[in-house]
Amino acid sequence: MKRVYVNEEWCLGCHLCEYNCAFANSGMKDMAFALKDKKIFPRIHVEDGDKITFAVSCRHCTDPNCVKSCIAGAISKQDGVVKIDRSKCVGCLTCVLVCPYGALAPGENGTMQKCELCLENSCGEPACVTGCPNKAIVYEERGAAE
Amino acid sequence: MKKYLIIGNGAAAVGCIEGIRSVDKAGEITVISEEKRHVYSRPLISYYLEGKTDAERMKYRSDSFYDDNGCRVIYGAKAVSVDSSAKRVKLEDGTELSYDELCVAAGSRPFVPPFAGLDTVEKKFSFMTLDDALALEAAITKESRVLIVGAGLIGLKCAEGIYGRVGSITVCDLADRVLSSILDADCAAVVQKRLEEAGISFMLGDTAERFDGDTAYMKSGKSVEFDVLVLAVGVRANTELVKNAGGEVNRGIVVNEKMETSLPHITAAGDCAEGFDASIGANRVLAILPNAYMQGHVAGVNIAGGSADLGSAIPMNSIGFFGYHIMTAGAYEGEMLEERSDETVKRFFVKDGLLRGYILLGETERAGIYTALIREKTPLDTIDFELTKKVASNAIFSREIRRKKFGGVV
Ligand SMILES: Cc1cc2nc3c(=O)[nH]c(=O)nc-3n(C[C@H](O)[C@H](O)[C@H](O)COP(=O)(O)OP(=O)(O)OC[C@H]3O[C@@H](n4cnc5c(N)ncnc54)[C@H](O)[C@@H]3O)c2cc1C
Ligand code: SF4
Ligand code: SF4
Numbered sequence: 001m002k003r004v005y006v007n008e009e010w011c012l013g014c015h016l017c018e019y020n021c022a023f024a025n026s027g028m029k030d031m032a033f034a035l036k037d038k039k040i041f042p043r044i045h046v047e048d049g050d051k052i053t054f055a056v057s058c059r060h061c062t063d064p065n066c067v068k069s070c071i072a073g074a075i076s077k078q079d080g081v082v083k084i085d086r087s088k089c090v091g092c093l094t095c096v097l098v099c100p101y102g103a104l105a106p107g108e109n110g111t112m113q114k115c116e117l118c119l120e121n122s123c124g125e126p127a128c129v130t131g132c133p134n135k136a137i138v139y140e141e142r143g144a145a146e
Numbered sequence: 147m148k149k150y151l152i153i154g155n156g157a158a159a160v161g162c163i164e165g166i167r168s169v170d171k172a173g174e175i176t177v178i179s180e181e182k183r184h185v186y187s188r189p190l191i192s193y194y195l196e197g198k199t200d201a202e203r204m205k206y207r208s209d210s211f212y213d214d215n216g217c218r219v220i221y222g223a224k225a226v227s228v229d230s231s232a233k234r235v236k237l238e239d240g241t242e243l244s245y246d247e248l249c250v251a252a253g254s255r256p257f258v259p260p261f262a263g264l265d266t267v268e269k270k271f272s273f274m275t276l277d278d279a280l281a282l283e284a285a286i287t288k289e290s291r292v293l294i295v296g297a298g299l300i301g302l303k304c305a306e307g308i309y310g311r312v313g314s315i316t317v318c319d320l321a322d323r324v325l326s327s328i329l330d331a332d333c334a335a336v337v338q339k340r341l342e343e344a345g346i347s348f349m350l351g352d353t354a355e356r357f358d359g360d361t362a363y364m365k366s367g368k369s370v371e372f373d374v375l376v377l378a379v380g381v382r383a384n385t386e387l388v389k390n391a392g393g394e395v396n397r398g399i400v401v402n403e404k405m406e407t408s409l410p411h412i413t414a415a416g417d418c419a420e421g422f423d424a425s426i427g428a429n430r431v432l433a434i435l436p437n438a439y440m441q442g443h444v445a446g447v448n449i450a451g452g453s454a455d456l457g458s459a460i461p462m463n464s465i466g467f468f469g470y471h472i473m474t475a476g477a478y479e480g481e482m483l484e485e486r487s488d489e490t491v492k493r494f495f496v497k498d499g500l501l502r503g504y505i506l507l508g509e510t511e512r513a514g515i516y517t518a519l520i521r522e523k524t525p526l527d528t529i530d531f532e533l534t535k536k537v538a539s540n541a542i543f544s545r546e547i548r549r550k551k552f553g554g555v556v
Contacts, residue, residue: 003555005552005553005554006548006552006553007553008545008548008549008552047539047540047541048541049533049539049541050530050533050541052541052545054540054541054548054552056540056552059551059552059556061556062555062556065436068161068436068439068440068443069435069439071187071190071435071436072187072189072190072199072203072204072206073160073187073205073206073207087203088199088203088204090190090193090198091198091466092189092465092466093464093466093471093473093510093513094435094436094464096464096473096510096511096512096513096514097462097463097464097473097475097510097514097517098436098462098514098517099512099514100514100515100517100518101514101515101540101551101552101556102511102512102514102515102538102539102540105511110469142553142554142555143554143555
């Protein structure tokens with residue numbers, strides 16, 4: 001299965017992926033209108049280390065802790081993609097407690113959001129990757145298929 | 147074709163069904179469910195009262211779950227005995243069911259101490275099932291004075307659930323602090339203050355000794371008048387089926403890493419079972435939903451002929467009140483290291499160069515990174531622990547480790 005992978009050497013720390021993610025999931029047509037002067041809730045986060053920056057999003061784990069732990073049964077794996085039904089989420093943060101990568105965070109209404117690879121929004125493939133100016137994140141097949 | 151029988155219909159049962167089906171698509175699965183409901187998320191009953199979910203969205207799995215997995219569910223039936231040599235289970239109505247493999251996923255029940263005069267209380271409730279929540283909902287009014295006995299997770303979640311829908315809430319507990327099973331005294335005081343600011347009253351180090359109608363007489367000599375009583379003192383694992391069949395039980399049904407009990411062809415999972423807790427190196431009941439699901443899954447895989455073991459289970463909790471989040475994990479032993487601000491507290495417990503446990507109040511972002519440090523026993527001298535204490539970040543790892551985490555299939 002194709003996933004998003006990180007080439008941290010190439011990351012500029014520009015945070016463009018966060019904006020592209022928030023826009024792709026906003027359902028709006030105009031980026032400025034969708035994001036200007038608003039707090040954004042992207043599903044990918046650029047982490048700043050000492051001398052290093054890199055973008056973190058869901059790994060779509062082979063054996064996902066979040067799916068097994070969600071107290072509402074809101075997270076499921078479908079064809080390898082780990083998805084969340086936000087209407088069932090009650091915001092208890094148990095998924096945050098168990099995700100080893102820090103890949104989930106609450107959205108604007110307090111229910112959880114995570115990367116679902118843009119397969120169902122208008123983008124159709126990860127908008128973060130498409131917009132990355134330096135190929136610091138890529139969307140490709142690596143390792144064994146499931 | 148194997149015949150699987152599952153007693154109980156909660157998260158552990160669902161884990162067991164999904165575990166069986168990951169190995170055996172054909173075997174016959176029968177589920178005995180005392181509750182007459184499609185499987186729902188038990189922890190959501192307080193969110194239901196708060197209006198954050200409803201009976202439809204509380205379903206832990208879709209309506210077609212049992213059909214999709216080829217399961218027969220017998221609703222409203224209670225298993226009363228197990229004959230492990232004949233491999234048969236008897237139901238309350240006398241029906242007998244045979245099995246090749248049995249999984250006991252019977253959960254727990256509320257523990258109600260023998261309070262004098264409890265039978266004189268008209269409106270009294272436990273807080274374990276959706277039916278309990280619905281009955282409580284029907285009994286409360288905007289004027290109700292509610293007394294909750296028990297300041298643990300269940301009692302306080304109940305308080306949050308009915309908050310705003312009743313006149314007043316008083317919570318008493320024999321322990322001297324709230325959430326005594328997961329918080330130390332300092333952290334409990336921080337949480338208690340927040341709850342008090344919201345208007346909830348506490349009587350700690352004190353509990354009801356005797357009831358007379360709408361009055362509770364406390365150990366301290368005080369008395370409390372109430373309209374509605376909620377008993378949330380604690381829970382007891384449902385161990386009797388296995389115990390009476392001659393299996394080893396302690397506080398929970400004793401199981402090994404594969405969730406096998408001491409009886410052949412009988413596994414147990416979830417709140418009724420006492421599995422290995424890696425944080426203390428001993429068996430203990432870990433009564434949390436993630437653990438119930440995972441234990442059920444391990445049991446299911448094994449009875450279907452696959453091979454799975456539980457690996458590193460530790461106690462952990464994520465609970466919030468009025469938007470203030472609390473997370474805890476592991477054991478609170480060793481040196482305590484603290485990061486504190488006006489609104490937040492983070493306590494880390496370090497022993498032998500390993501993170502053994504933590505308590506986080508108010509700041510819980512990416513806390514799973516901490517949980518993984520405990521579970522994976524990551525030596526702290528291989529990461530940037532100073533940074534770790536301030537924020538949970540993947541920047542604490544070496545480039546090599548990060549390459550594995552974010553450049554490979556995990
Ligand atoms: C109010 C509340 C809040 C909670 N909040 C959280 C939380 O935030 N996070 C968390 O991780 N955990 C929470 N928990 C704990 C969590 O709900 C349990 O750990 C989990 O539900 C255990 O699942 P289980 O399948 O082992 O048992 P259960 O969900 O208890 O299911 C057992 C089932 O077996 C049935 N049964 C029992 N005996 C028999 C019999 N003899 N015959 C037939 N059927 C039988 C019962 O009717 C029941 O349906 C909470 C619990 C409560 C009550
Ligand atoms: S949210 Fe975390 S645990 Fe769940 S699949 Fe993604 S990376 Fe894995
Ligand atoms: S916060 Fe939502 S998605 Fe995460 S475990 Fe709780 S209910 Fe499930």
